[in-house]
Amino acid sequence: MYQKTTSYIRQEITQTYKNFRSKYPILKHQNAIGFSIFALSVIFSATISVLWLNNMVSTWLLVVVNAFLFGVLHELEHDLIHYMYFKNNKIVHNLLLLFVWLLRPLTLNPWFRRTLHFHHHRFSGTLHDIEERGVTNGEKWGIIRFLFTPDLVLGNLIRVRKLFADIKQEVANGNLKIEVAHKIKQAGVFGLIPITIVSHLILYLFSIQLILNFLDVNFGLGIYLPEQLTSLLTYLSPLIYIILIPNLLRQFCLHLVTSNLHYFGDVEKGNVVEQTQVINVWWTFPLQFFCFFFGWTHAIHHFVVNETFYVRHLTRKKAHQIMRASGVRFNDLASIKRANRFHKDSKI
Structure with missing residues (x-):
């Protein structure tokens, strides 16, 4: 039954895209549009960063603007991962x-x-969906999940043993080929080396410095980081404020949204209707702003993967009508209490 529903949704959304593209011929220039989005995002980010370095804008404005722009670049990267720009020009693409x-x-x-990500599309909501489980999807809500929502290093370090054990069991149960298991585990580990780990370490040191300064000012604790580390953080200050803190904000919002719009654990294999929901309730707007309204359109992407993020946004109202009429859920926020299970009676 679900194959028929999925096929219908996919055909209708695809036709919506075709109609929209025929109405606006400029959309044929997909490579140029993608590169322009990249260039404009970088130019705007560089501009506000220079203004901040010259004390012409406040730190909070720098963080907000760059977090939004980096959210746009995340969507662009997602399209690149699906080979939507410069597929035949490997140099520019890479x-x-x-x-x-x-x-x-x-x-x-x-x-x-x-x-x-390709594995995620094939096996969304399963025990071996590393991409989503890596951002806390399927876990019970509590202080640990909240604190480690944006953290791909310590957050995954505390859950890697359970994750790898589940993958091993999935191989034993015949649900996953052993060569695929090795491939996705290697991708999850080596994908963090070295830039992701180093960037997180800088933020950890910066956070420790903030905490120690707070304790010293308010309680006279008098404990400080070694002088070498303090000097290093001072030297890295532009990187921290221009790149890392905006990305921490962006990543927290993205992971909070994506980990709760994807269902986990009791999803019927291949049933795209059960994989995701649409989250567009008004009070999530601040979160959506910093991940380019990911909750509005990502469920659409699960049905039709080969369309750009900007066309997906521009045609989302029609897609939502089709999906809602076919049983795709909207704003099922009770799933948060169910640790992202699809069925209300599922055991956590």
């Missing part, structure tokens, strides 16, 4: 992947992430 990663260094290496 250079774009490199630069959108360097501007978002808290994320996984995109070439390794491609392996995990």
Whole structure:
């Protein structure tokens, strides 16, 4: 039954895209549009960063603007992972992947992430969906999940044993080929080396410094980081404020949204209707702003993967009508209490 529903949704959304593209011929220039989005995002980010360095804008404005722009670049990277720009020009394609990663260094290496992301589309909601489980999908909500929502290093370090054990069991149960298991585990580990780990370590040191300064000012504790580390953080201050803190904000919002719009654990294999929901309730707007309204459109992407993020956004109202009429859930926020299970009676 679900195959028929999925096929219908996919055909209707695809036709919507075709109609929209025929109405606006400029959309045929997909490579140029993708590169323009990249260039404009970088130019705007560089501009506000220079203004901040010259004390012409406040730190909070720098963080907000760059977090939004890096959210746009995340969507661009996602399209690149699906080979939507410069597929036949490997040099430009890989250079774009490199630069959108360097501007978002808290994320996984995109070439390794491609392996995990394609696996995610094939096995969304399963025990071996490493991409989503890596951002806390399927876990009970509590202080630990909240604190480690944006953290791909310590957050995954505390859950890697359970994750790898589940993968091993899935291989034993015949649900996953052993060569695929090795491939996705390697991608999950090596994708963090070295940029992602180093970037997180800088943020950890910066956080410790903030805590120690707070304790000293308010309680006279008098404990400080070694002088060498303090000097290092001072030297790295532009990187921290221009790149890392905006990405921490962006990544927290993205992971909070994506980990709760994906269902986990009791998803019927191949049933795309059960894989995701649409989250567009008004009070999530602040979160959506910093991940380019991911909750509005990602469920659409699960049905039709080969369309750009901007066309997906521009046609989302029609897609939502089709999906809602076919049983796709909207704003099922009670799933948060169910640790992202699809069925209300599922055991956690």
